[in-house]
Amino acid sequence: MNHDARILVASDIIADAGLVRKLLSEEFENVAVSTEPDRSVQDFERCKPQVLILAFDTLEKAERYYLGLYRLSTLIHALPHRTLILCNKDDVRRVYALCKKEHFDDYILFWPMTHDTPRLPMAVIHALRQMTDAGADGPTVRELAVQARRIAELESQLARYATTGGLHVELANRSLQQAGQEIGAALEGFSRKLSGGELRDVVEIKDHSGFQREIERLKMDEIGKRFEAAAEAVEPLTLWIDSIEEEFAPQVAAVRELQTLAAQVRPVVLVVDDDEFQHKLLGRILAELELELIIATSGTEALGALRRRRPDLVLMDVNLPDIDGIETTRRLKSVGQLAAVPVIMITGRSEKNVVVESLKAGAADFVVKPVDRDVLLSKVRSFLGIA
Structure with missing residues (x-):
């Protein structure tokens, strides 16, 4: 027996509501009835049914009751539930159309009573299963599709970052080369001043050729090698930037596939x-x-x-x-x-x-x-x- 399932049978005929309740009682323990029109909202909000069974003898009465709940109840729109309507053979086509439009969830050809009485509890069981599936935690397909669309620009962003990184590395190399040239030119200028005697009051050079060799050694061994080391330190970064596309190829392929799947899910x-x-x-x-x-x-x-x-x-x-x-x-x-x-x-x-x-x-x-x-x-x- 389903002990926890909450079921509400609504009808304007007490005997009909009692009959439906009796048919369900062997399978479901918690079956309530609502037969007083003035208390329909109170009954619904008190019971908080997972399955609402509209056991009216005409479709018009069932529609009027359900629309009334939505107009007057402040809870029904927030309460997950499934609605089953019991109909007669003259209303089957109209009820089918309403269920297809999702005004109701399911219908049962019930009036006058047939021999297929197990169909009623089976429909309730199906409705409860649907409730369980709908209430499962986790994102919906459309929510996942929205996130997929948001990451669809990953490929272009990676390309932009790689291009920007390459430009920065190129600029850094140019700056290093320019700095080396400017330092070399400054040393040459300083050497000329010393060799020309412009700074004789400060420094006296006894061996001009030896001094020039020392300046050249300083440029090549001390300064030049350090700039070469700096340029070599930048080289791995250049190689890394060049390898971004290859390194992220599997991820980019996954993003493309995800984008293709997301495009199939319409908002x-x-x-x-x-x-x-x-x-x-x-x-x-x-x-x-x-x-x-x-x-x-x-x-x-x-x-x-x-x-x-x-x-x-x-x-x-x-x-x-x-x-x-x-x-x-x-x-x-x-x-x-x-x-x-x-x-x-x-x-x-x-x-x-x-x-x-x-x-x-x-x-x-x-x-x-x-x-x-x-x-x-x-x-x-x-x-x-x-x-």
Whole structure:
């Protein structure tokens, strides 16, 4: 028996809720029911179910109940759970379409009751397994892809550093040569002054040819050899810089492969707007970035989508038909795993209070309607780290 699994059966008919609970009781110990409409939110937040079973006799009732939870509950969007809907044969096609759009997670042809009663607990078991997999620690594929894109410039950076290092070494060698020449010229000048008697009050030279030989020896043996040693000390650095490309070839090849794999993972952008024209407009503007767009037409639908998919960016309209964009953003940011997802508010209003409240809710930026193509692309590229 699954002792820890939390299951909530919701229905407006007490007998139906009791029936479903009885079917699950042999497999699951912690099955609660919610049958009073006025207590639906309280029941959900008290139970905190991992699996919610909508056991209503019509699809309309199930949709109305679930949408009501998203409008009124401050917890549902932050609570990971799977939603199973029990339907009749007349609603199968519509329920299938809703599950395909991820409004619900799974459905069971249940009304009227069939002989396949094990299908219900088996669906719950599958849902719990999905919950376990989804809750496993570790980065998502898209999070890894983002990091892969950030290190994609490693190859060009190595080339730039090698070029810059080579220039510095060349400059150092030239400086050494110039310093040697200047010191040699200074010694020659000093020798001429002494040989010409300009410094006779300071130094008297008795053997001019011997003095000149000593100057030459000093230039060759003392100064020259030290400059040669300095130049030889720089030579290994030159060889090391020249070998960078070869030394890092395996790592660079791995980066290229990682970049190729990252390019296959498209960033996910959630567009929240109730205007179909805006969906098409934003889709056309963003098409060149090859993103995966998820469309939500209301705050409730957006919160439901966020429960199932973690986008890389959210484009949030301020004016929505149920929960406004500011409140939706506030609820999104209250969820730990979603708090880092940037939200760009899209609004036809630029009043100061809208801007202030959006920023307080956690919005990262704004785009004002009518949307400027270049401005939107620039902001999206920036937040997604796309070159």
